Amino acid sequence: MIHFRAFILALIVGGFLTYPDIVAIGQSTISTAAIGYIFLPFGVAPAIILVLLVYYCAIFSSRKFMVGKKRIGVLYGVLSFIFILYSGFYLNKEYAKPFFDSKTVAAVIAPISHMNHTLIDQLITRYPSLPESGNQRIFILNALLERNDLNAVELDKIARIQDPSIHDKLYSRYGLLGKNRKGLSVARLVALHPNVDSSTLSFLGEMNEPYLQGSVAGNPKTPAASLEALYQKSKNNKDGYLIQWGLVHNKHTPVAILKELSLSSDRYTKRGAEETLKSVK
Template identity: 25%
Template sequence: MPFLLSLAPLVLVLLVLVNLGTIWRRLPARWALVAGALGGVGGSVLYVGLVFQQRSSTAAIGFLFTPWVFAVAAGSAAAWGFGLHQLVHTRQALRGGPRPVAVWAVAVGFLLASTYYTGRDARSVAGFLRITRAPADARVLEDAYRGALARRDYLQLAAVAAHPGTPPAILLAMARSDDPGMHARRRGLVTLFGRDSLAVVREVLRNPNAPAEAVAALAASPSDEVLYDVAASAHATEAILRDLARRRDGSLVRWGLALNPRTPPDILERLAKDADDATTRHLAGNPGTPLPILRGLGASGSALARAAVARNPGIDAALMARLAGDAEDDVRLALALNRGATREVLERLARDENARVRRHAADGLRRKRTP
């Protein structure tokens, strides 16, 4: 069924091509057809370009929607072209009676509305690109911030939040904002220009200039996605981490706590007792996870968890020796890549049956011999 649905835009295009002669005889349809073709091709090219610049590992799935993007863009552009024809021939339409007048009103209304919203989005994208390319000038970025804030333009606000030159005072003001739009995932086609759809305040937390007070301010965010970043932040104090562990039990917050080396050991122990697969992997890779927990995870049935333990620089020689004999190649490979692996373990792995394990173990031994 999904395959058949994906063919619908192609079928629509074929129907238009089959009836092209009939359509072309009518002037309004000619305007719509030309505009639709240009809009469909232009929209598809733009969409594919935006998919290419996405950071997500699943971004390639977006290519599957290209036919639908073409259909939507072509349909919208065709309606716009028809509306433009009606606007150009207003006098003729108004003389034609009630029905032509009604068609004119609907077509011109769509033309004006679509032009307005497209222009608004184009302005937003142009401002976003201008901000991302702006120099690290505090005054320029402050002006951009105030203008975007007045328009509630979250795409541009995200650009300001991510800019390496944004002053800490502006970042803190963003973090303290109670505007729900600042904490919500950004949506809409314009978000594709930003490489991600992170909430504005999440961009704040990722900015190296963000002051520690921003983490404290965002600890009260209503969004679990934001709280994930707070829980994983190096600036999160023990009080903040304990408060999050007490107040919120969502999976995202648990993952953030499990990732953070500053999370108190008793919280990590509590997470280990009732952990899902993702939390387990985060705990296994956390250098701050207590060794008894790592030993337990190193003996778990999950190869992914054991591999994460093997990569953890905080494991001791006894645990390394045990993991060096693991039946899974990926676990032994992770151990060979561990910069903290002992010489004895690396020498054992250098004789491993897996060529990749042997190669990386040999590299590790060479590093240890190099003064």
């Protein structure tokens, strides 16, 4: 009976802690998102183990007291108390604090859709000084980039923010991704924004990030010189195909580059280049 109750307790704790992740993964539009379900038990395992340690120590403590073995009962009681303290610390750090941090960020995000451009500019300017909120402040920029009316100057300011996290893939178990169901990085969202200008695209294309460079390569606003530079970077690069996939779907990619890519051994690159060549003739 003790072990059955422990099993039920583990299911309850695991289900409660993984529920936000289950919802977040279910809302993702990434083709490989379902793989995330496989790793959920591993992520929640430390919390379940700590809770079960508290449970078993408390049970053993009470049983030892019942049979008169007070010293052993006290020992298990002390262990149970220690595990309670550590469990509280761990659950606060890994779950409670991120949850409340997300609520703080959500409060900042809420009015963004109604902000005028003066307020938007102020928010972008003071972004580096905002509390990091457990690395969740990045979702403020994510929310800003949902606005199709951001102008080229605002987009350029976002692209040049000195924060490494603007280049990181996004994930939120607390629903902060909004429409960005693929979890694209802020830098990629800038590169894909309809109002981004050529100078910002050239700047982003210089970053050594193949996924970002692929988005830049696929944008018809990217200058020919930058497209040529990106093509050169794609050569002898194990992730170069990501850049080339962008190039072959850009009608402004120089014909000479498209012709070379039409000879690629990668079938997606080859087919994309052939189709684009037909459309530009």
